[in-house]
Amino acid sequence: MNNITVGGAAPCIAACPINQDARDYVQLIARGRFEEAFQLVRSKNTFPASCGRICTRRCEDACRRSAVDDPIAIAWLKRFLSDKDFSPRLGSPKTQYQERIAIIGAGPAGLTAANDLALMGYKVKLYEAGSIPGGMPANALPFYRLDRKAVEKDVETILSLGVELEVNQVCGKDFSIDQLQEEFDAVIIAVGFQKGRAVPIPGVELSGVLLGLEFLMDIAAGREVTLSQRVVVIGGGCVATDVARAALRLNSTKEVQLVCLEAMKGCRPDNPREEMPAWISDVEDSKEEGIIMNTSWGPKSVVGQNGRVTGLEVINVSSVYDPEGRFKPTYIPGTERIIECDNVILAVGQAPDMSFLDGSQGFELNQRKMLKVDPVTQATSKPGVFACGDIVGLSGTLIEAVAYGRRAALSIHGYLRGEEPDIPEDLTPIEDLSSERVGLIKGRPREEMPKLLVNDRIHDFNEVELGYSGELAMMEARRCLNCGAGAEVDPELCAACLTCVRVCPYDVPVLNRVEKNAKIGVDCQSCGICVVECPANAIKLKDPYEDQGVEALERAIKSFSGPERGPKMVVFLCQFDSQCRALASKLVDRPRDNIKTVPVSCIVKMDPLLIIKAIEDGADGIIVAACSPGECLYQTGHEWAKKRFDRAAKILTDIGLEPQRFQWLSPSPTEDFLKATGEMAEELKKLGPVFKQGR
Numbered sequence: 001m002n003n004i005t006v007g008g009a010a011p012c013i014a015a016c017p018i019n020q021d022a023r024d025y026v027q028l029i030a031r032g033r034f035e036e037a038f039q040l041v042r043s044k045n046t047f048p049a050s051c052g053r054i055c056t057r058r059c060e061d062a063c064r065r066s067a068v069d070d071p072i073a074i075a076w077l078k079r080f081l082s083d084k085d086f087s088p089r090l091g092s093p094k095t096q097y098q099e100r101i102a103i104i105g106a107g108p109a110g111l112t113a114a115n116d117l118a119l120m121g122y123k124v125k126l127y128e129a130g131s132i133p134g135g136m137p138a139n140a141l142p143f144y145r146l147d148r149k150a151v152e153k154d155v156e157t158i159l160s161l162g163v164e165l166e167v168n169q170v171c172g173k174d175f176s177i178d179q180l181q182e183e184f185d186a187v188i189i190a191v192g193f194q195k196g197r198a199v200p201i202p203g204v205e206l207s208g209v210l211l212g213l214e215f216l217m218d219i220a221a222g223r224e225v226t227l228s229q230r231v232v233v234i235g236g237g238c239v240a241t242d243v244a245r246a247a248l249r250l251n252s253t254k255e256v257q258l259v260c261l262e263a264m265k266g267c268r269p270d271n272p273r274e275e276m277p278a279w280i281s282d283v284e285d286s287k288e289e290g291i292i293m294n295t296s297w298g299p300k301s302v303v304g305q306n307g308r309v310t311g312l313e314v315i316n317v318s319s320v321y322d323p324e325g326r327f328k329p330t331y332i333p334g335t336e337r338i339i340e341c342d343n344v345i346l347a348v349g350q351a352p353d354m355s356f357l358d359g360s361q362g363f364e365l366n367q368r369k370m371l372k373v374d375p376v377t378q379a380t381s382k383p384g385v386f387a388c389g390d391i392v393g394l395s396g397t398l399i400e401a402v403a404y405g406r407r408a409a410l411s412i413h414g415y416l417r418g419e420e421p422d423i424p425e426d427l428t429p430i431e432d433l434s435s436e437r438v439g440l441i442k443g444r445p446r447e448e449m450p451k452l453l454v455n456d457r458i459h460d461f462n463e464v465e466l467g468y469s470g471e472l473a474m475m476e477a478r479r480c481l482n483c484g485a486g487a488e489v490d491p492e493l494c495a496a497c498l499t500c501v502r503v504c505p506y507d508v509p510v511l512n513r514v515e516k517n518a519k520i521g522v523d524c525q526s527c528g529i530c531v532v533e534c535p536a537n538a539i540k541l542k543d544p545y546e547d548q549g550v551e552a553l554e555r556a557i558k559s560f561s562g563p564e565r566g567p568k569m570v571v572f573l574c575q576f577d578s579q580c581r582a583l584a585s586k587l588v589d590r591p592r593d594n595i596k597t598v599p600v601s602c603i604v605k606m607d608p609l610l611i612i613k614a615i616e617d618g619a620d621g622i623i624v625a626a627c628s629p630g631e632c633l634y635q636t637g638h639e640w641a642k643k644r645f646d647r648a649a650k651i652l653t654d655i656g657l658e659p660q661r662f663q664w665l666s667p668s669p670t671e672d673f674l675k676a677t678g679e680m681a682e683e684l685k686k687l688g689p690v691f692k693q694g695r
Contacts, residue, residue, distance in 0.1 A: 052079025107135020203302030212347030486524025
């Protein structure tokens with residue numbers, strides 16, 4: 001899909017490590033074209049079902065809608081698509097290569113590399129140390145956050161491409177990298193972080209102290225985990241909140257507290273780095289479920305009796321980083337206190353297990369004691385061996401793993417073909433939304449994710465977030481500002497008449513007096529008013545999904561039955577209006593009544609000539625179902641649409657057609673609309689067909 005990068009890319013696309021076509025699939029969802037949207041997502045994202053739940057959402061952080069109210073819920077919309085029963089259409093490779101590639105690690109990075117190499121035409125074999133593929137999403141994340149069926153769905157799609165998989169195969173024990181190089185033409189190391197980090201404080205050796213990552217992996221594997229009644233979790237990231245919420249769900253636990261150096265999320269807008277690194281949604285869910293938050297407190301020692309934990313000594317923190325931005329916590333003497341507990345779980349990060357290199361020569365390590373790789377190609381210092389994922393020092397996020405797994409695949413293809421790898425360049429985003437435009441855009445609250453009630457979710461590991469319905473997904477998607485895909489002027493056709501400057505409700509077009517043509521900047525809201533009003537037909541919308549109803553009208557006209565079915569009526573419906581969408585389900589496929597619906601993305605985008613064309617092509621009556629005044633997505637949109645309808649109706653009545661053949665109706669209430677439609681049908685029967693009256 002074309003990302004329309006003239007003048008820069010949409011910020012959501014540019015911010016994503018894989019440059020996912022977020023704006024474009026959101027636009028497709030807004031139009032109800034769900035399967036098409038899903039195929040677009042899966043063409044780039046190997047883990048759409050998982051990403052829809054646990055992605056770090058850089059796209060949402062960059063969303064220009066944030067300047068107006070809230071960012072678009074891009075991840076939740078991706079989840080909505082992935083939860084539907086669509087089969088990915090990935091195609092078959094055009095070329096079949098003889099080279100074989102081995103991949104160590106069947107986590108998101110390794111599986112993505114396998115996916116891409118298989119689609120290129122290579123034979124790929126994965127070696128996984130664990131018993132199931134999927135990496136940390138499958139082996140550590142708690143079920144309440146990521147349903148295992150979502151991970152399995154993503155993995156099964158990749159394996160269906162003919163990728164071989166061997167599980168319970170530990171590199172450095174069951175085989176070596178040198179052995180793989182003897183058998184395969186190239187090797188990818190895609191090993192994740194398998195160990196939890198300890199905290200260097202006294203008492204961590206006491207019975208009752210656990211590592212967070214191992215704790216989560218035990219739960220995910222179904223192993224019996226027993227905690228005492230009072231648990232304290234040390235850490236402020238997503239793993240810490242995962243551990244705390246998982247501990248709360250064990251029947252033996254009565255109280256869970258969390259201790260972290262950082263301040264509460266949202267408390268330090270002047271210095272967000274001093275705040276908890278966990279997502280705000282995870283923090284809010286934790287508090288809602290009853291986790292006691294001890295923020296700006298640091299662990300000083302684990303205290304115990306008879307070799308068993310009895311509490312955690314903590315001390316108040318004044319700052320976490322020094323003025324140069326280095327991690328260097330400072331504490332307030334005399335503020336020590338003890339939190340009584342029976343278990344302490346350390347969730348302060350993960351570390352790599354480098355034992356997979358045992359016996360292998362020729363690898364250089366970086367300053368963090370992880371594999372040193374070329375920053376562009378992901379090549380290690382050992383020829384023919386590439387690496388991706390956490391083991392090269394990434395931040396441990398799913399979407400980064402996907403991005404660098406893809407980069408490793410492209411690099412291996414270049415290596416085996418003797419070519420420079422075709423690594424995509426970083427995209428430059430378009431500029432921020434101008435402040436004078438923000439106040440002109442209608443506010444609309446974000447559609448929140450439906451969730452299990454607190455009392456229904458803290459006693460088991462069922463998924464908390466329930467997912468969007470189709471209606472909620474469309475309502476949320478239509479909030480998208482369609483950044484970078486607005487209107488553009490053809491300078492060869494532009495007459496510099498100032499019509500676009502005059503009609504734009506957002507004051508976007510300007511006249512270039514030197515070149516004597518109009519220019520439309522990146523603040524365009526894609527309302528389409530200037531497109532329809534331009535007398536020179538010099539303005540078009542760049543968005544390929546904009547449907548002004550032309551094709552839908554052609555289909556409607558062709559599907560009309562004979563006159564015995566009654567008068568032929570065309571109903572133009574706004575896809576962006578929920579009431580119109582409700583009407584569509586009642587009006588569509590009613591050949592008995594000879595009523596055909598023509599959905600358009602928004603009535604304001606519809607050219608009035610379409611009404612005239614419908615009559616020319618055989619329609620006996622026209623209804624435009626438009627939202628109520630003030631409900632249109634765009635400023636002044638309703639007024640412009642009504643003006644155009646009146647203009648078209650006047651042209652047709654001026655040549656002799658009866659005014660009863662044209663109606664502008666509100667879709668709400670539905671009963672009144674359907675009643676008016678029925679009354680219009682009866683009136684058209686009396687009038688008879690248009691072209692049997694000698695016209």
